Amino acid sequence: MKNDDSLTTIMALGLLMVVATEARAADDLDRTVLPIAEPDRPLFVYFAPGATHAPHHVPKN
């Protein structure tokens, strides 16, 4: 989800696909899924994190 224009289009349709990789998963969530979850708006999300595919990347904490 690098292209903000396509993200806007997808959000307008109430549909979102998030393909997050490794340590970026948390950032991608903060930027995409969480802000658009609203009570009266239908929500369709594919949340496809990097796990459990290689590489096995995880922050130290």
Add this chain to the structure above:
Amino acid sequence: MPEGTTLAPKPAAIPDWDSLSADEKRLFAHQVEVFAAYVEMTDHEIGRVVEAVEATGQLDNTLIFLVYGDNGTSAEGGPTGTPNEVASVQGVHLPVEAQMKYYDAWGSEKTYPHMSIGWTWAFDTPFKWTKMVSSHFGGTKQGMAIAWPKVITDKGGIRHQFHHVIDIVPTILEVVGIPMPELIDGIKQSPMDGVSMAYTFDEKNADAPSTRTTQYFEMIGDHAIYHDGWILSSKVVRLPWDNSGTADKHPENWPWELYDLSADWTQYNDVSAQYPDKVKELEKLFWKEAERNQVLPMDSTTFTRSILPRPNLSAGRTVFTYSGEVTGTPNGNAPNILASSYNIKAEVEIPEGGAEGILVTHGGRFTGYGFYLLEAKPVYTWNLMGLKLVKWEGQDALTPGKHTLEFDFKYDGLGAETLKYGSPSGLGRSGTGYLTVDGEVVATQTMEQTVPMLMQWCESFDVGADTGSPVADEDYQPPFRFTGKLDKLTLTIDRPKLSEEDIQKLQAAMHANPAAD
């Protein structure tokens, strides 16, 4: 698992834990600790998605599917795991001692790691085999959880019906009442192969027969057909971590195994000899489904297949010219210089005060090459799978004005054409590189080994700046944009051609080994 389920035996190729050395145990345990942390982090993030839905007050009326895994757990790390998967999938397995150097960095951006196959197989318990083995459930079976509190009242209920991931979309369409469109933008759609799983939501249907009665499986020649509680599986011929491309080339002839899944969830008892008619029936069904789903012809080569010529922008071209910065060309459209001789010529203008930065690079920290100026001195670096940097360095800073820099590489091997004869012998061979400045050789070096097949797959080909990770962390960090003027960069590839004699030898070797035919 139903009571009486038999634990599948461990493949002989996977060593017993008790047979490992203390260092192996320590390394393999750390590899899997990192994997566990990775899974735990993902679980936490998925929890945040659920919380976000809950915060809207709509969780009760939200249908959530959770599928967790990687086909089966992946064996791509090979027998000892790897700090760099780009190495392991090309058949370069690091000794444990060498891997120990990465112990503290394991799981960070300085590694591209994967655990060893023993743990992989353990995560596929109680099934046989691992990811890439589509004939056995260790390579295909995943747990799935479905939640929809308003509708699914049998909280914690377990369902055993046989379904496939393609059944998720029809389930959603059924419950929201949207029919599958026959046309989209005037284009007739392929029929929906999936079937809805919504019937399983109701506790009354906990033991209802599965609405999916047939499913084929195929990956890299390994194949199977499920039908009405039976599965006909091809015998495992290629080990899932063997990417040499030398496995038997005729998957259509691989022996069958038959399992009665009603009594044998783990494919423990092969009953093919007992039910020859069932074998015939399912075999016929497999070929029908394989034909219908464009599976044929089956191909048992792995990563060697990925480097065969195919339609793309670089196919058939041997000369590539660039003027100025062009970054982000994906591997499929990038000039492929592996297993070949090549020349890279950069015509540059150096401003007063000197210049630095990338002329051209492909790949990065885990495999790749870079041609760049470091404090105005030319450097060409090969990163060999993160294990070794081979560098050609000019001693003198370039003076202001126009210069021509060249890196010329003469490859000693027979090249990728040996793959046509079932042999990877033309790949990864030695070669000698010459770095020249304005026609004068300033550095010469021979590489005993070269990268055989693959550049780092998540990186790209970049001219004038670097994206992703650097080829040499000790020299620069991206983007390391070129601060001079790149008038023209020309990359010329001279692929080896097989002589008649080479072909005869390769054919003789192939006929001596019918498996490779």
